[in-house]
Amino acid sequence: MKQTWRAGTMLNPVPAVLVSCAAGGRSNLLTVAWAGTICSDPAMLSISVRPERFSHALIKDSMEFTVNLTTAAMARATDWCGVRSGRDGDKWHGSGLTPAPGVGVSCPCVDESPVCIECRVRQIVPLGTHDMFLGEVVDVLADDRCIDPATGKLDLAAAGLITYCHGAYYALGEYLGHFGFSVRKK
Amino acid sequence: MKQTWRAGTMLNPVPAVLVSCAAGGRSNLLTVAWAGTICSDPAMLSISVRPERFSHALIKDSMEFTVNLTTAAMARATDWCGVRSGRDGDKWHGSGLTPAPGVGVSCPCVDESPVCIECRVRQIVPLGTHDMFLGEVVDVLADDRCIDPATGKLDLAAAGLITYCHGAYYALGEYLGHFGFSVRKK
Numbered sequence: 468m469k470q471t472w473r474a475g476t477m478l479n480p481v482p483a484v485l486v487s488c489a490a491g492g493r494s495n496l497l498t499v500a501w502a503g504t505i506c507s508d509p510a511m512l513s514i515s516v517r518p519e520r521f522s523h524a525l526i527k528d529s530m531e532f533t534v535n536l537t538t539a540a541m542a543r544a545t546d547w548c549g550v551r552s553g554r555d556g557d558k559w560h561g562s563g564l565t566p567a568p569g570v571g572v573s574c575p576c577v578d579e580s581p582v583c584i585e586c587r588v589r590q591i592v593p594l595g596t597h598d599m600f601l602g603e604v605v606d607v608l609a610d611d612r613c614i615d616p617a618t619g620k621l622d623l624a625a626a627g628l629i630t631y632c633h634g635a636y637y638a639l640g641e642y643l644g645h646f647g648f649s650v651r652k653k
Numbered sequence: 654m655k656q657t658w659r660a661g662t663m664l665n666p667v668p669a670v671l672v673s674c675a676a677g678g679r680s681n682l683l684t685v686a687w688a689g690t691i692c693s694d695p696a697m698l699s700i701s702v703r704p705e706r707f708s709h710a711l712i713k714d715s716m717e718f719t720v721n722l723t724t725a726a727m728a729r730a731t732d733w734c735g736v737r738s739g740r741d742g743d744k745w746h747g748s749g750l751t752p753a754p755g756v757g758v759s760c761p762c763v764d765e766s767p768v769c770i771e772c773r774v775r776q777i778v779p780l781g782t783h784d785m786f787l788g789e790v791v792d793v794l795a796d797d798r799c800i801d802p803a804t805g806k807l808d809l810a811a812a813g814l815i816t817y818c819h820g821a822y823y824a825l826g827e828y829l830g831h832f833g834f835s836v837r838k839k
Contacts, residue, residue, distance in 0.1 A: 474790040503689020506780035546835040594692035604660040640826025
């Protein structure tokens with residue numbers, strides 16, 4: 468039996484990523500759970516940010532941002548960047564995360580992150596509490612430690628990525644199968 | 654050290670949800686990983702669907718859909734609904750999933766799903782391979798089995814939700830902390 472509840476943001480689990488951005492000589496980090504892939508080709512993702520957040524103006528000014536995937540080792544810093552504001556101090560310093568130079572965008576990426584997705588803003592859609600930034604992926608920075616030296620392929624399973632579910636962070640758990648496993652011949 | 658790769662859809666992990674929809678007497682199920690929360694108030698989420706998918710026309714005609722969260726017990730059916738097309742037969746029957754009546758929308762929801770999020774389409778944004786449907790949440794159906802009878806609160810940790818990472822399905826693993834744990838006094 469199902470109970471009917473009022474509308475709420477109940478999509479779970481969702482990503483918990485660190486968004487880095489910069490404009491006018493200031494750079495910041497913002498933790499975002501309201502993020503998703505929105506198109507395969509061109510590769511695009513969206514992040515939603517409250518207009519009152521310090522990072523909102525930086526992204527709007529520069530029209531660039533980087534989505535940095537997060538790991539269990541980065542969970543505390545990820546949470547901290549979601550609670551604190553860049554208005555009150557340098558969040559790179561406060562979180563202990565290391566800025567590394569961007570490649571296809573001018574804002575820094577997070578050196579500790581296994582995968583950094585550099586994006587250019589194509590559209591901003593105001594929705595209510597949040598503005599949605601539609602980002603086109605410019606390029607992807609993949610850490611050597613996550614690349615199998617034998618195959619050159621990305622091994623994200625080894626990276627220890629985290630996810631966000633109903634207000635809490637979790638590691639990934641049991642492997643259940645690859646896409647298409649239900650129709651694959653044994 | 655980081656390698657620079659060409660643009661790709663590298664946001665991970667992402668949701669793996671079953672989208673149910675109906676129009677003109679036909680109902681269908683579609684597995685979507687390109688989904689995300691986009692606004693807190695009004696509560697909104699987006700799903701991205703290729704125009705050539707059978708469900709695309711059903712959602713566009715009815716301007717309604719339901720996002721059904723998926724569990725480890727539903728992993729095989731979830732994968733199957735992502736591989737097969739509703740053009741080739743009834744996916745409810747083929748997947749073994751059970752349609753239950755919608756409450757705030759006319760399309761059915763998935764009875765096996767712990768949480769079903771009923772949505773009305775507010776905007777369709779064509780992006781390339783995918784059209785993004787911006788859905789406003791109408792209401793949320795929560796299964797009795799996921800509600801703590803003592804508190805009336807949703808216990809999603811017990812639901813066994815799954816996530817999708819780099820082409821594979823995973824259960825949620827180790828609990829790493831609640832939002833704000835990095836600044837909470839001990």
